Amino acid sequence: MAYFDAASAAPLHPVARQALLASLDEGWADPARLYREGRRARMLLDAAREAVAEAVGCRADEVVFTSSGTRAVHAGVSGVLAGRRRVGRHLIVSSVEHSSVLHSAEAHEADGGTMTRVAVDRSGAVDPASYAVALRPDTALACLQSANHEVGTVQPVAEVAEVCRAAGVPLLVDAAQSLGWGPVAGGWSVLAGSAHKWGGPSGVGLLVVRKGVRFAVRGPADERESGRAAGFENIPAIVAAAASLRAVRAEADREAERLRELTERIRARVPRLVPDVEVVGDPERRLPGVVTFSCLYVDGEALLHELDRAGFSVSSGSSCTSSTLTPSHVLKAMGVLSEGNVRVSLPPGTAEEDVERFLQVLPGAVAGVREKLGAPTPAVAAAVQRDELVVDALGKRCPIPVIELAKVIGDVPVGGTVRVLSDDEAARLDIPAWCEMRGQEYVGEEQAEKGTAYLVRRTG
Amino acid sequence: MAYFDAASAAPLHPVARQALLASLDEGWADPARLYREGRRARMLLDAAREAVAEAVGCRADEVVFTSSGTRAVHAGVSGVLAGRRRVGRHLIVSSVEHSSVLHSAEAHEADGGTMTRVAVDRSGAVDPASYAVALRPDTALACLQSANHEVGTVQPVAEVAEVCRAAGVPLLVDAAQSLGWGPVAGGWSVLAGSAHKWGGPSGVGLLVVRKGVRFAVRGPADERESGRAAGFENIPAIVAAAASLRAVRAEADREAERLRELTERIRARVPRLVPDVEVVGDPERRLPGVVTFSCLYVDGEALLHELDRAGFSVSSGSSCTSSTLTPSHVLKAMGVLSEGNVRVSLPPGTAEEDVERFLQVLPGAVAGVREKLGAPTPAVAAAVQRDELVVDALGKRCPIPVIELAKVIGDVPVGGTVRVLSDDEAARLDIPAWCEMRGQEYVGEEQAEKGTAYLVRRTG
Numbered sequence: 001m002a003y004f005d006a007a008s009a010a011p012l013h014p015v016a017r018q019a020l021l022a023s024l025d026e027g028w029a030d031p032a033r034l035y036r037e038g039r040r041a042r043m044l045l046d047a048a049r050e051a052v053a054e055a056v057g058c059r060a061d062e063v064v065f066t067s068s069g070t071r072a073v074h075a076g077v078s079g080v081l082a083g084r085r086r087v088g089r090h091l092i093v094s095s096v097e098h099s100s101v102l103h104s105a106e107a108h109e110a111d112g113g114t115m116t117r118v119a120v121d122r123s124g125a126v127d128p129a130s131y132a133v134a135l136r137p138d139t140a141l142a143c144l145q146s147a148n149h150e151v152g153t154v155q156p157v158a159e160v161a162e163v164c165r166a167a168g169v170p171l172l173v174d175a176a177q178s179l180g181w182g183p184v185a186g187g188w189s190v191l192a193g194s195a196h197k198w199g200g201p202s203g204v205g206l207l208v209v210r211k212g213v214r215f216a217v218r219g220p221a222d223e224r225e226s227g228r229a230a231g232f233e234n235i236p237a238i239v240a241a242a243a244s245l246r247a248v249r250a251e252a253d254r255e256a257e258r259l260r261e262l263t264e265r266i267r268a269r270v271p272r273l274v275p276d277v278e279v280v281g282d283p284e285r286r287l288p289g290v291v292t293f294s295c296l297y298v299d300g301e302a303l304l305h306e307l308d309r310a311g312f313s314v315s316s317g318s319s320c321t322s323s324t325l326t327p328s329h330v331l332k333a334m335g336v337l338s339e340g341n342v343r344v345s346l347p348p349g350t351a352e353e354d355v356e357r358f359l360q361v362l363p364g365a366v367a368g369v370r371e372k373l374g375a376p377t378p379a380v381a382a383a384v385q386r387d388e389l390v391v392d393a394l395g396k397r398c399p400i401p402v403i404e405l406a407k408v409i410g411d412v413p414v415g416g417t418v419r420v421l422s423d424d425e426a427a428r429l430d431i432p433a434w435c436e437m438r439g440q441e442y443v444g445e446e447q448a449e450k451g452t453a454y455l456v457r458r459t460g
Numbered sequence: 461m462a463y464f465d466a467a468s469a470a471p472l473h474p475v476a477r478q479a480l481l482a483s484l485d486e487g488w489a490d491p492a493r494l495y496r497e498g499r500r501a502r503m504l505l506d507a508a509r510e511a512v513a514e515a516v517g518c519r520a521d522e523v524v525f526t527s528s529g530t531r532a533v534h535a536g537v538s539g540v541l542a543g544r545r546r547v548g549r550h551l552i553v554s555s556v557e558h559s560s561v562l563h564s565a566e567a568h569e570a571d572g573g574t575m576t577r578v579a580v581d582r583s584g585a586v587d588p589a590s591y592a593v594a595l596r597p598d599t600a601l602a603c604l605q606s607a608n609h610e611v612g613t614v615q616p617v618a619e620v621a622e623v624c625r626a627a628g629v630p631l632l633v634d635a636a637q638s639l640g641w642g643p644v645a646g647g648w649s650v651l652a653g654s655a656h657k658w659g660g661p662s663g664v665g666l667l668v669v670r671k672g673v674r675f676a677v678r679g680p681a682d683e684r685e686s687g688r689a690a691g692f693e694n695i696p697a698i699v700a701a702a703a704s705l706r707a708v709r710a711e712a713d714r715e716a717e718r719l720r721e722l723t724e725r726i727r728a729r730v731p732r733l734v735p736d737v738e739v740v741g742d743p744e745r746r747l748p749g750v751v752t753f754s755c756l757y758v759d760g761e762a763l764l765h766e767l768d769r770a771g772f773s774v775s776s777g778s779s780c781t782s783s784t785l786t787p788s789h790v791l792k793a794m795g796v797l798s799e800g801n802v803r804v805s806l807p808p809g810t811a812e813e814d815v816e817r818f819l820q821v822l823p824g825a826v827a828g829v830r831e832k833l834g835a836p837t838p839a840v841a842a843a844v845q846r847d848e849l850v851v852d853a854l855g856k857r858c859p860i861p862v863i864e865l866a867k868v869i870g871d872v873p874v875g876g877t878v879r880v881l882s883d884d885e886a887a888r889l890d891i892p893a894w895c896e897m898r899g900q901e902y903v904g905e906e907q908a909e910k911g912t913a914y915l916v917r918r919t920g
Contacts, residue, residue, distance in 0.1 A: 008490045030468045035773035067527030068691030074680050103680035203663040203694035220563035231528030234663035313495035
């Protein structure tokens with residue numbers, strides 16, 4: 001059994017467990033009280049704040065403990081937007097931010113604010129010049145993640161921070177995916193993190209607001225955590241978060257090197273082991289433990305299920321998983337294939353054997369799903385050839401439209417076209433991505449009587 | 461060493477500790493994921509929700525886990541106010557609610573809403589008829605605590621719920637202080653609770669919203685907990701909260717009887733052991749473990765410090781404690797003495813010997829503080845008598861103004877007056893309370909050149 005979904009939540013680090021246990025008896029009282037139990041709780045809280053500040057590279061009084069990373073992002077975005085309201089109500093985010101940032105941005109828009117989404121390249125990275133273009137005199141805040149949670153691409157935070165600094169605009173960095181690996185470089189203004197991503201306990205987020213950044217708390221007043229995080233402090237969990245951050249940092253360099261080698265194997269070998277695969281994300285500037293790929297003609301949920309049965313826990317940005325019916329906004333923004341998408345995110349300590357076993361199991365799992373779906377195989381021979389074929393995939397979900405397209409492309413002559421009718425949102429992303437992967441020409445889409453028609457010209 | 465501040469935070473119940481430990485290894489994954497670890501986490505979360513629903517007396521799908529009781533109150537108040545905005549923007553709260561409710565109400569007022577504060581009697585209880593008077597056609601929500609956190613008085617929730625129901629207005633009950641003792645009776649609509657008040661861990665609040673209550677989430681979208689509590693679920697803590705609620709409930713009847721007897725001893729004996737004491741709160745309709753009293757001529761912080769040195773952790777609603785400079789809004793609303801205020805709140809399991817030892821230590825602690833402050837003693841003889849005396853206590857903090865008043869009242873003849881000049885907010889509450897306790901006539905206050913002049917007529 002191997003858990004390969006650390007980017008979603010990491011198992012509790014042994015040091016976090018120890019610290020949590022040790023502080024359950026010392027840290028339950030109200031740290032605002034002056035009696036013995038309150039003073040002990042206050043001491044634990046202060047020590048945890050110092051430890052986190054050191055790991056983040058900031059002052060202790062700039063650190064606020066929230067109840068989750070999501071809360072840290074919500075409070076950070078709304079706090080700066082409110083604090084700088086006189087400057088204006090324009091917000092900049094990258095198009096591949098975590099949903100907590102994007103939902104904050106949408107709430108801001110719903111409240112009458114304006115927003116610019118900065119595009120990314122095919123590797124998932126932003127260009128600092130795009131932030132320079134997006135900045136306006138009324139820009140109150142810009143947001144950029146330190147590294148992407150779905151494909152692992154590391155963002156040019158220091159460069160974007162410099163661009164923002166020059167314009168006098170604070171940059172909020174969602175550092176949830178990278179904080180366990182090291183501090184965020186550059187002149188950022190606000191930072192958010194989440195303990196359960198680095199092996200700390202659930203229930204602890206970090207919000208760091210540099211001195212001098214205008215910040216106004218929204219919502220009902222609360223005296224705790226500088227008024228920036230309402231609710232009784234969860235001190236045992238905060239202590240465990242701080243202790244585990246220190247512990248994972250101590251192992252970070254060695255472990256990063258080891259995981260990077262393991263994910264490099266997956267990056268290199270998956271395309272050789274599995275036909276019709278696209279590995280996505282930046283091959284160099286990336287998180288050590290994350291590798292993401294998409295498999296043509298595969299239903300993401302079915303593949304996850306096969307891998308789970310084989311003992312591997314991974315996640316997917318495909319549209320056909322669990323409750324979601326649209327593909328991951330990250331894969332969409334990158335313009336890469338979303339069908340049969342698999343994110344492997346190795347927790348520190350992952351055994352080499354488990355990665356090797358994953359590479360053994362994966363080809364069979366993919367082949368099994370493809371077989372069930374009736375996906376095309378190289379053996380399928382072209383039959384009658386007509387100049388234009390229409391594939392009616394209306395009412396059929398990803399990856400069926402692409403499978404049907406692949407089955408008939410050989411039936412039209414080179415130069416002929418296939419017209420795929422589909423009402424599945426994922427087709428808009430996956431048909432062009434398939435064309436790029438297979439060297440066919442994607443002509444474009446047009447409104448059909450029902451759904452959308454996607455035109456593909458056979459070029460080879 | 462005895463911890464007598466359970467109303468602030470209770471030490472972790474042994475069952476909470478066991479459940480927390482047991483679920484650290486099972487409950488860290490994302491319960492929205494379909495793989496093994498996610499399914500296990502989901503099962504734990506579902507089971508905890510069922511257990512809490514049973515203890516509260518509601519449906520499982522009405523229970524939302526928040527990160528604290530404060531968050532539950534904030535979300536509950538803002539959610540109902542937003543959901544019923546078309547009805548109107550009038551909110552009713554009692555004047556002795558917890559600060560989380562009052563701060564929510566203040567935020568609502570700052571946002572253009574209106575608010576009525578329902579007064580309480582000298583015991584701290586509201587009259588259901590006052591809610592009937594306060595209800596208006598545009599009332600969106602009424603709030604009432606199940607029992608008061610500072611003086612322990614139990615509120616007539618069922619009667620107020622009935623009054624609200626008749627008017628078609630939902631009642632939100634802050635049940636933080638009573639949920640460990642039993643479910644809240646009556647037809648309430650929304651309920652809030654806090655696990656660390658019943659011996660559960662920090663980091664878990666409860667928000668229960670009955671089906672049919674209009675509710676609209678404020679702030680950025682988040683898919684977890686029916687969209688009503690943003691952030692990754694803290695499942696080990698939630699499991700521990702549910703398990704400990706069940707455990708404390710199993711012991712509640714027996715323990716309530718035992719603690720009630722112990723607090724009854726304090727209620728009865730403190731006024732005999734310590735001169736010039738007022739025991740506050742309802743003597744009958746009250747929480748089993750809470751008793752509150754105020755000591756004339758005593759500085760609350762100094763008394764807390766003395767008691768802490770003697771091994772007792774209690775809290776105070778006096779103005780002169782830690783960071784606060786105004787007396788507790790609860791004592792103020794009740795119109796009782798706030799100086800030298802002590803709240804004793806016994807956690808379940810409190811040993812009888814500890815209570816006895818507290819009663820032994822208290823008289824000496826009070827006398828020590830009074831001596832240091834130069835408080836009047838019965839031995840002080842009256843000297844020259846004048847018809848009117850002025851006491852200049854400007855710049856002096858509680859309890860000095862009352863001490864100075866007490867020292868000179870014997871210096872004016874019966875019928876004569878003392879004029880106390882003070883700029884301490886606590887004097888407004890404590891001088892009338894002193895008059896009531898000592899059988900002197902409080903004439904009233906008037907604006908003075910500096911501060912306020914409080915007029916007292918000697919009647920005996």
